Amino acid sequence: MTQTLNADLEVIFPGKSVMAQQMRERDWTATPLGDPCLWPDGLKIPLRMLLTSRFEMWLGWGDDLCFFYNDAYVPTLGIKHPTALGRPFHEVWSEVYADVADQVARVRAGEATWNQALLLLLERSGYPEETYHSFSYSPLYDESGAVKGMLCIVNEETERVIGERRLDTLRRLGMNLVGATDRSQVREAVCDIFAANRRDFPFVLLGLASGERIEITGCTPDVGNMGDIEWPADVIGTTGTLAIALDVDRSWPTGAWDIPPREALVLPIPGTADQSPFGTLILGLNPYRRNDPEIADFARLIAGQVSGALGNIAALDAERRRADRIWLHSRDLIVVVDAEGVFRSVSPSWEVVFGYPSEEVAGRPFADFIADEDLGPSTQALAAALADGDLTGYENRFRTRAGNYRWISWHTAMEGGLVYAYGRDVTDQKESVRALAAAEDALRQAQKMEAVGQLTGGIAHDFNNLLAGISGSLEIIERRMAQGRTEGLERFLKGAQSSAQRAASLTQRLLAFSRRQTLDPRPTDINRLVRGMEDLIGRTVGPAIAVEVVGAGGLWPARVDAAQLESALLNLAINARDAMPDGGRITIETANKWLDERGARERDLTPGQYISICVTDSGTGIPKEIVDRIFDPFFTTKPIGQGTGLGLSMIHGFVRQSGGQVRVYSEPGEGTTMCLYLPRHVGAVDEDEPNDTSIAASGAGETVLVIDDEPTVRMLIVDILEEAGYASIEASDGQSGLKILESDTRIDLLITDVGLPGGMNGRQVADAARIFRPDLKVLFVTGFAENAVVGNGHLPPGMEVITKPFVMADLANKITDLIEGANSAR
Known part of the structure; x- marks a missing residue:
C-alpha cells in the first residue's frame, strides 16, 4: 500500500x-x-x-x-x-x-x-x-x-534594471562633463545627473577644494543647508572610501523612497598625477539596498569622471597660460589635443588662419571645425598619434568662420597623453599642384589628339579608295545607261556594293574603338560560329600555320553580336600569325566555365556561368613589361605602317560591352593565349536563315511615317515601303514628324533616324509619340549608333534598331515583322 x-x-x-x-x-x-x-x-x-x-x-x-x-x-x-x-x-x-x-x-x-x-x-x-x-x-x-x-x-530582473540605471547615470554624467571649462560647469553637470537618479543616492553633496577649504554644495533643493554641517575632518579629508552611519535625529532627504537613508558613502575626488584631491563626494545610500557589494565601485567611477573633468580644466588653464607666453607671435598653428579629440589649447594664429579667436576653440572638439569628409580619417590619425605614431605631413581641411576650407599639413608629437601638433596652411600649394595636374591632363589629351590625327591619314586613305570604287562604278553605270549599253553592269554594281560594305565595316571598327557602336546581340551557337570561320582563318594566316579548332561538347550558347565576334576572332588570328613569322600552330578552343567568387575576381567578372573562347599560338610571346598595355588604344609593337594599335583595344571594348572580359596568358618564347569570356545565354539559339535579298509584297496599305534628315535615305526607305505594299509619309526632322504623330492620321509604324536636327533626337520623338500612341511600333535607323540613346541593347517592347548601311531586304523584313506583330496583337 x-x-x-x-x-x-x-x-x-x-x-x-x-x-x-x-x-x-x-x-x-x-x-x-x-x-x-x-x-x-x-x-x-x-x-x-x-x-x-x-x-x-x-x-x-x-x-x-x-x-x-x-x-x-x-x-x-x-x-x-x-x-x-x-x-x-x-x-x-x-x-x-x-x-x-x-x-x-x-x-x-x-x-x-x-x-x-x-x-x-x-x-x-x-x-x-x-x-x-x-x-x-x-x-x-x-x-x-x-x-x-x-x-x-x-x-x-533586479540586477539588470539597477545595472542599466547605473550605466545610464555614468554615460549621462560623462556627456554632461564633456566640454566643461570651469568648476561651476562641473558642479552643474554633476547635480543635474543626480537630481534625475535619486534611487541609488537619495542625496548627494559635492565638495570642491578651494585653497585650504572645501566648499560643499547640495545637488538637490531638499538638501537645504546640509552643506553647512560640520563634518569631521577625517571624514571630509578621507583618502579612501568610507561608509558612515547617519544621525537618526536629523531629517535626511529621502530621494525616490519613502524612508530616509541610514548610511552615507564618503570618498575623495582624486587629483591627477601628484595633485591633491580635487574634493569630496558624500552620497546618501539607498535604504532598500543594504550591504550592496557594488555601490562602492559605482561611486568610485563617478568620482573618477568628476576628477577627469576637473583635471582637464586645470590642465586647460595651465596650457592656456603657457600658450599665451610661448605661442603669441607664431604664424603657424600650434595646438594641444587630448585623447577625446578636444582642443586643450590653440595658438592665437588660429584666428589669423580661420577667423576664430583661440578662446572660442579651446575646450571644443576638433570635430566642430573639421570638414565632414575628413572627420573619420582624422579621428583614426589622432588614435595613431596617441599611440606614439607621430604624424608627418598629415593633411586635412578645417572650416573658416567665412564658411570655406583651408588645407593644413600637420606634424605631431605625443607626451603625457596629449598630442602636440604643429600645422601649416598648404592651401595655396595644393591649388598650384591641382593646376599643374590639370595642365598635364590637357597635355596628355593633346598627345592623344595628335595620335588620332596621325590615324586619320590612314583612315582617309582607305575611305578615299572605297569612295573611288563606289563613285567610279556608279559613274560607269550612269554613262553606259545613257549610251543604252546595259550589258556587263552587274560587275560594276557588285564592285560598288563591295566597296560600300567595306566602308561600313571600317566605320564599325572605328565605332568599336570609341565604344559607341550599337551591338546586335543574339543567342549564338559559339561552336558553329568558330567552325564556320575555320577555313577563312586558315586562308588568312597562310599555309605555314596550322589551324586547329577544339569545340567543347555541350557548349552553352552566348548572347552576342556574331559579326563582331567573328571580327574579333579574325583579328586575334592575324595577331597570332604575326607572332609566328616562321610558321607554327593556332588553336581555337571553346569551353564552359563556372566562375566562383575567387575565379570571377581574378578575371574582373561577376560570379556565374561563362563561355570561354581561347586563341593560342606557338609564337614569340609577349614581354612581361608590356602585357598590361596591349589593350591600350594605339599601342603596338609592329613597325610604323603595319599596325594602328586599335585591334586589341576594339576587341576589348566589344567584349566588355557584351558583359564579358578578355584575359591574356603569355610567356616569352612559349607563345600566347588570348581568352574571351562571354556570359552564358539560357535559352534556345536561333537557327540560321537563308540569305534572301528579295522583297515580298507583304503589306496591305498600312501607313509608315519615315523621319530622316537625309533625303537620299528617305527616298530609299520610301521606295522599299512602296515595293513591299505599304503607304508612306515623310518628315525631315523630329518636330515635323511629331506634329504628324499628334494628328489623327493613321500611323502603323514609325521609322526614324536617331540623330535628327532641330533639338529632338529619334528616341525623344518616339517616347513623346508613345504618350498618346502607347502601342506605336518603332524602328530606329542609325548610322552614328548612339547606343545610350537607343537603350544600350535594352529597348522597350515594340521598338527595334537597324544600323546604317543596311541590306534592303533586312530593312523590309524588320518592317514586316513589326507591322504584322502589331496587327496580330489587335
Missing part, C-alpha cells in the same frame, strides 16, 4: 528536485487541499509542469491560493523558504500583496495579467529590499470550468 502511495505521489510531484521531494514528504491531508491523490487535474497538471521546469514559477490553488513553487523560485523567496510551501499567497508576500491584489482579482475573473520589471520591496533578507520582476499571472481552472487558482511565471 505504501509503495502504491509513493508511486502516486511521484506522479503528482515528479522529479528529483528539492521542492518535489519536500512536496512528496508533506502531509497534505492536514491542509485544506486534502489528499493529493484526490486533487483535480486542474491542479496536478500545472504542478507537474512547474516542478519539471527550470524557469521561476509558482502557483496558488484554492480560496487562499495555497502556495507551491519550484527550485528556480527559491532564491526569490530568500529566508521565506521553505516555510512558504502550502501557506496562503497573501501571507507569503504580505508586504507586497497590496501591490498585486487588483491583479489577483482580475485573474479570479478569468483574465491573465503581465508586468514588466515591476518594482517590489520584498522582505526576503530580513528587511525591505528593492527588487524588479517581470511576471505573468494566468488563471487555473477546475473540471467545472471555474477559476480555482493561478499560475505565475516570473523572471527576476
